[in-house]
Amino acid sequence: MPRRRTSPLDLIDVDRLLTEEERAVRDVVRQVIDDRVRPYVAEWYEEAFLPVRELAPVFGGLGLLGMHLTGYGCAGASAVAYGLACMELEAGDSGVRSLVSVQGSLAMYAIWRFGGEEQKQRWLPRMAAGAAIGCFGLTEPDHGSDPASMKTRARRDGADWILDGSKMWITNAPVADVAVIWARLEDGLGGFVVPMDAPGVSVRTIGHKLSLRASPTGEIGLDGVRLPASARLPGAEGLKAALSCLTEARQGIAWGAIGAARECLDTTITYACTRDQFGKPIAQFQLTQAKLADMAVELQKAFLLAVHLGRAGDAGTLRPEQVSVGKLNNVREALAIARECRTIMGANGISGDYPVMRHAANLESVLTYEGTSEIHQLIIGQRLTGLNAFA
Amino acid sequence: MNIVVLVKQVPDSGAERNLRSDDSTVDRGSASNVINEMDEYAIEEALRIREAHGGEVTVLSMGPAGAAESIRKALSMGPDGAVHVVDDALHGSCAVATSKVLAAALRTLSPDLVLCGAESTDGRVQVVPHMLAERLGVAALTGARKLTVDGGTLTVERQTEEGYEVVTAPAPAVVSVWDTINEPRYPSFKGIMAAKKKPLRTLALADLGIPADEVGLAGATSAVVEHSQRPPRSGGQKITDGGDGGVRLVEFLAAEKFV
Numbered sequence: 001m002p003r004r005r006t007s008p009l010d011l012i013d014v015d016r017l018l019t020e021e022e023r024a025v026r027d028v029v030r031q032v033i034d035d036r037v038r039p040y041v042a043e044w045y046e047e048a049f050l051p052v053r054e055l056a057p058v059f060g061g062l063g064l065l066g067m068h069l070t071g072y073g074c075a076g077a078s079a080v081a082y083g084l085a086c087m088e089l090e091a092g093d094s095g096v097r098s099l100v101s102v103q104g105s106l107a108m109y110a111i112w113r114f115g116g117e118e119q120k121q122r123w124l125p126r127m128a129a130g131a132a133i134g135c136f137g138l139t140e141p142d143h144g145s146d147p148a149s150m151k152t153r154a155r156r157d158g159a160d161w162i163l164d165g166s167k168m169w170i171t172n173a174p175v176a177d178v179a180v181i182w183a184r185l186e187d188g189l190g191g192f193v194v195p196m197d198a199p200g201v202s203v204r205t206i207g208h209k210l211s212l213r214a215s216p217t218g219e220i221g222l223d224g225v226r227l228p229a230s231a232r233l234p235g236a237e238g239l240k241a242a243l244s245c246l247t248e249a250r251q252g253i254a255w256g257a258i259g260a261a262r263e264c265l266d267t268t269i270t271y272a273c274t275r276d277q278f279g280k281p282i283a284q285f286q287l288t289q290a291k292l293a294d295m296a297v298e299l300q301k302a303f304l305l306a307v308h309l310g311r312a313g314d315a316g317t318l319r320p321e322q323v324s325v326g327k328l329n330n331v332r333e334a335l336a337i338a339r340e341c342r343t344i345m346g347a348n349g350i351s352g353d354y355p356v357m358r359h360a361a362n363l364e365s366v367l368t369y370e371g372t373s374e375i376h377q378l379i380i381g382q383r384l385t386g387l388n389a390f391a
Numbered sequence: 392m393n394i395v396v397l398v399k400q401v402p403d404s405g406a407e408r409n410l411r412s413d414d415s416t417v418d419r420g421s422a423s424n425v426i427n428e429m430d431e432y433a434i435e436e437a438l439r440i441r442e443a444h445g446g447e448v449t450v451l452s453m454g455p456a457g458a459a460e461s462i463r464k465a466l467s468m469g470p471d472g473a474v475h476v477v478d479d480a481l482h483g484s485c486a487v488a489t490s491k492v493l494a495a496a497l498r499t500l501s502p503d504l505v506l507c508g509a510e511s512t513d514g515r516v517q518v519v520p521h522m523l524a525e526r527l528g529v530a531a532l533t534g535a536r537k538l539t540v541d542g543g544t545l546t547v548e549r550q551t552e553e554g555y556e557v558v559t560a561p562a563p564a565v566v567s568v569w570d571t572i573n574e575p576r577y578p579s580f581k582g583i584m585a586a587k588k589k590p591l592r593t594l595a596l597a598d599l600g601i602p603a604d605e606v607g608l609a610g611a612t613s614a615v616v617e618h619s620q621r622p623p624r625s626g627g628q629k630i631t632d633g634g635d636g637g638v639r640l641v642e643f644l645a646a647e648k649f650v
Contacts, residue, residue, distance in 0.1 A: 020460065024467060024583045032577055063580035075580040 005273070008265045008296040009303060017307050018080070025081045028062060029088035037092035042352050044214040048207070050095055052133060052175045052216065056103070060130025064089075064100055066108035072124035074108070079313030083255030083306055090256030091263040094362035095215030097256040102171045103127060105249035107134025110180040110191060113244070114235035119193050123178055135176040137167035137194075137220050138242050144169075145375050146391075147182070148239050152222060154183035154190060154232075161232060163192065163200075163225040169369070173218030174205045180233070181222065182242045191236035192227060200225035211365040247320045250370050251313060254326035255306045257334035257366060258299065260359040265295050267354055268341040275346075288344055295337045302330040321383040328376035335363040392446035392540065392562070394437045395500050396470065397493065397507035397519075399427040400454050400461035404512040414608060415615035416483045417513050419455065426461045429508025431468070432568050435575040437506050438469045440540055447471045449500060453481060453492055459591065466586035467578035473589065474500065478596040483608030486514065490522035492606060495599040497527060502563060504545065509534050509567040520567035530560030536571040 015023060036058060044050055059065055063075030068082040077085075082104075090097035108127050111119055111134075126132035143150045152165025163183055173179065179194045179201075194201060202221040209217060235241070269292060272283035282288050309326045312318040338360035342349035350357045367373055378389050402408045402422035409418040437448045450465045450473035452458055462473045476496050484492070497505060505527075510517040524531030532538075535547035536555060543562045548555040550569050578586075596603055604610055630639050644650045 020463065021583055021587060024464060024578070024586075025580055028577050028580075028583070061579060062577055067580055075584070077580050077584070081580070 005269065008269070008299050009262055011296055012300050014300065014303050014307070017304075018084070022078070022081050022084055025077065026084040026088055029064070029085045030091075032058065032062065033088055033092040033096070037096055041093045041096070041214055042355070042358065045093065045095075045358050046213075046352060048209065048213045050099065050214045050216060052099060052172070055096070055099065056130030056133060058130070059100060060128060063128075064104070065130055066104040066112065066124065066128050068104070069108060069112045069124075069128075072112070072120055073128035074112075074124065075128075078310075079251060079318075080307065080310035082252060083310045086252040086256040087259035087262075087306075089259065091259035093214050093358065094256065094260055094366055095212050097252070097259070098171050098212065098215045101249045101252045101256070102136055103134050105252055106136035106245050107172075107176075107178065107180050109248045110136065110233065110236070110241075110245050111193060114191060114233040114241055115193065116230070116234050118230060119233070123193065127178075132177040133172055133175050135170050135172040135179045135218075135220075136245065137170050137173075137179050137181040138246075139167060139169050141166060141168040141219070145372060147242065148189075150182065150184055150189070152181070152183045154185055154192065157226070159229045161192065161227045161229065163194070163222045163227065165222050167220040167222070169206070170218050170220055171215060171369075173203050173220050174216040176203075179220060180245075181220070188238045189242065191233035191241060192231050193233065194222075194225065194227065194231065198225050198227065211361040213361075243320070246370055247323050250323045250327040251309065251318075253366060253370055254302075254309065254323070254330045257330040257363065258302050258306060260363055260366075261295075261299055261302070261334035261337040264338045264341040264356045264359050265292070265299060267356055268292070268344050271348065271354070272344055282344065291340055291344060295340055298333045298337060302333050305329060321379050324371065324376040324379040327371060328373055328380065331363060331366050332373055335360065335367055338363055392440060392444050392503045393501070394440060394446060394448045394504045394506060395451050395497060395502040396430070396433050396437045396448060396465070397505065398430045398434070398450050398452045398462065398465045399508075399511045399513075400424050400452065400458040401427045401511055401513040404428070408513070410615075410618045414483060415618050416608075419457065424457060424461060426464055427508055427511045427513075429510060429512075429568065429570060430465070431508075431575040432570050432572050433506040433508050434465055434468050434470065435573045436538055436566075436568055437504075438576070439573065440504070440538075444540060446503075449474060449502070451493065451496055451500065452476070453484075453489060453496070455482070462591060463586045464578065466589045466591070467583040468576060469578075469582055471589065473591045475591060475593045476595075476599070477593050478603075480596055480603035480607045480609075483611060484606045485611040485613055486516045486518050486522065487612045488606040488610050490519050490526055492596070492599065492601060493519070494523050494526035495601055496594060497523070499594075499599075503543075504540075504562055505565040507565070507567050509569050520565050524565040527563070527565070530564040531567075532558050532560055532564055533567045535566055535568045538566055538568070538572065 067075040067077045070076040086097050111123055127134050138147050140150050154161050154163050176196050181192045181194045200223045203218045206217045273281050275282050341356045382388050403425045406423050411418045441448050448470040450470050452462050453476040520533050521531045532547040534550050536550040537548035539546045545564050546559045549558050
C-alpha cells in the first residue's frame with residue numbers, strides 16, 4: 001500500500017511561512033483560476049486568444065489589478081500576497097499572469113508612482129476595476145536589452161508633445177485602452193500616458209508566437225501623436241524611472257514562475273504514478289524519482305527565495321539586484337523543471353491535453369522578458385564586482 | 392434588516408474524510424477544513440439582502456477553536472461581524488443539542504432573519520433549520536431556491552423533487568437555502584484584509600446558560616456505537632449480451648430500485 005502522496009510545495013511545509021491572510025489571498029486566486037481559467041486555457045492557447053475583457057473585471061472585483069498599490073481603488077496588499085497571487089495566476093498560464101503583471105506592476109505602477117493627481121484619478125480606479133486595460137511601451141524593434149538607446153522621440157510643439165516611433169513586443173497592446181510610453185526627450189527619457197485611441201496611435205497584433213499564445217502581444221506605432229502637456233508623467237525622470245517599473249514586475253515574475261513549475265510537477269507526479277511501463281508505474285523507477293526529487297528541491301528553494309525577497313519588499317529594503325537574483329533563479333529553474341517534466345511525460349508531454357509543454361513554451365518568453373537572464377547576470381555581476389559589464 | 396447567517400466548518404468534501412477511532416466523531420484534526428459549501432450561498436443571500444434593504448449581517452458558528460479560520464473566511468465575503476460558540480463540552484453534539492445551543496445564541500442576537508445552508512456536507516441531517524425555528528417559535532422556510540424580502544414579509548420558492556412551492560411567512564423566520572439560489576461572490580482582497588478587523592465575539596456554554604451535560608457526547612440523543620471503513624469497490628457485475636442483455640440490464644436496475 002503506497003503512502004499518501006505529498007504535494008511538492010508541502011514537502012517542507014512552506015505554508016508555515018505565510019500568514020492566514022496571505023493564505024486566504026492565495027486560496028481565492030487559486031479558486032478563481034480553477035473556475036475561470038484552468039478549464040479553458042488549453043483551448044485559448046491553441047487559438048492564440050485570451051478573453052481579457054471578461055477576465056479583467058473578475059480580477060478587478062477581487063482586487064488583483066494593482067493589488068500592491070494603495071488608494072485609487074487598489075487593494076493595498078503586501079508584496080508577499082501579490083507574489084502568491086502571481087504564483088496562482090501563472091499556475092494557470094503565464095499569459096494570464098502577464099496580463100495582471102503588465103496592468104498592475106507596469107502600467108498602473110508607472111501612473112501611481114510617477115503620475116500627477118489628475119492622471120491617477122482618470123486612470124487608476126478604472127484600471128483597478130478591470131474596466132480599462134493598460135500596457136507599457138519601453139521595448140522597441142531594435143532596442144530590447146538596451147532601452148537607453150531607444151529611437152521613439154517626444155518633441156515639444158507649443159505646450160503639446162508630439163510622439164514618433166514604435167514599440168515592440170508590448171503585452172496587452174492589442175486590447176489596451178491606455179499605454180505608458182517611454183520616449184527620448186531633448187534631455188534624457190520621459191514617460192507619457194497615451195490613450196490608445198489618440199490619433200496617430202496604431203497597433204499591429206504580433207502573430208505566429210509559439211510561446212505565450214494566450215496573451216495578446218502587439219507592436220505600437222506612434223505617428224505624430226499629439227498629446228497635451230498633461231500627458232507626461234511628471235515624476236518620471238530618465239531611464240531609472242522606467243527600470244523601477246520593471247523591478248516591480250520582476251518580483252511578480254519570480255513568484256509566478258514557481259506556479260508554472262508547480263503545475264508541471266504536480267501534473268507529472270500524478271502521471272508518473274499512473275503510467276505503467278515494464279510492469280510498474282514509472283514513478284517507481286529510481287531515475288524518475290531522482291528527477292522528481294531534484295525538481296521538488298529546486299521548487300522549495302525558489303519558493304524560499306521568493307518569500308525572502310517578498311518580505312524584504314514589504315520591509316522596504318529590497319534592492320534591484322536582489323530582485324534580479326529572484327527573477328534569474330526562479331524562471332531559469334522553472335524552465336528546467338518544465339523541460340524535465342516533459343521528459344517524464346514522454347510523448348504525452350508534448351500534448352496540449354497536459355499543461356507541461358504549454359508552460360515550458362511560455363517560460364521561454366518569461367526567461368527573456370523583463371530583463372533576460374543575461375541582463376540579470378550582469379546586474380548581479382556588477383554588484384559582486386563593482387564593475388559594469390553592460391557595454 | 393438584522394440577518395444572522397449560520398456557518399459551519401466541515402472537512403473538505405473533496406478530500407479524504409474519516410471518523411475518529413476513539414469516539415467515532417468526525418476527524419477534524421487531520422482534515423482540510425472549509426466552510427460548508429451551502430452556507431456560502433446563505434452568506435451571499437444575506438449580503439444581497441443587506442445591499443438591497445440595508446441592515447447588518449452577523450455570522451454565527453458553533454465549533455472548535457479551529458473554526459475561527461472559516462469564520463474569518465466567511466467575514467472576508469462581507470458580513471459585519473461574527474459570534475463563535477466554542478466550548479470543549481460541545482464536542483460530539485447531535486443535531487438536537489446543536490439546535491439548542493444555536494437557538495440560545497440567536498436569542499441574544501434577536502435577528503429578523505436567520506439564513507443557513509439546507510444541509511452540511513459532513514452531517515447531512517438537514518433538520519437543524521427546522522429545529523431552530525421550532526425552538527425560536529418562528530416560521531421555517533426551508534430548502535429555498537429563491538428568497539424575496541418585501542418589508543416584513545418573506546417569500547421563498549421551496550425546491551421540491553417535482554418543482555417548487557411558494558411559501559410566505561412574516562419575519563422573523565429561519566430560511567435554509569440550496570445552491571440554486573445564487574452564485575456566491577469571491578472574497579475580495581479588501582474583504583480579506585478587513586475581515587481580521589471585524590468583531591468576532593466568542594460565547595461559551597455558561598454565557599448561554601446551557602448545562603454542559605445537555606450537549607456534546609454526554610447529551611447526545613443518538614450514539615455511534617462503532618464504525619468501519621467502507622469496503623473497497625468490488626469488480627461489479629458484467630452482463631454479456633447474448634440476446635437478453637437489455638432485459639437483464641433492466642432487471643438489475645429494477646432490483647436496485649434505479650427504475
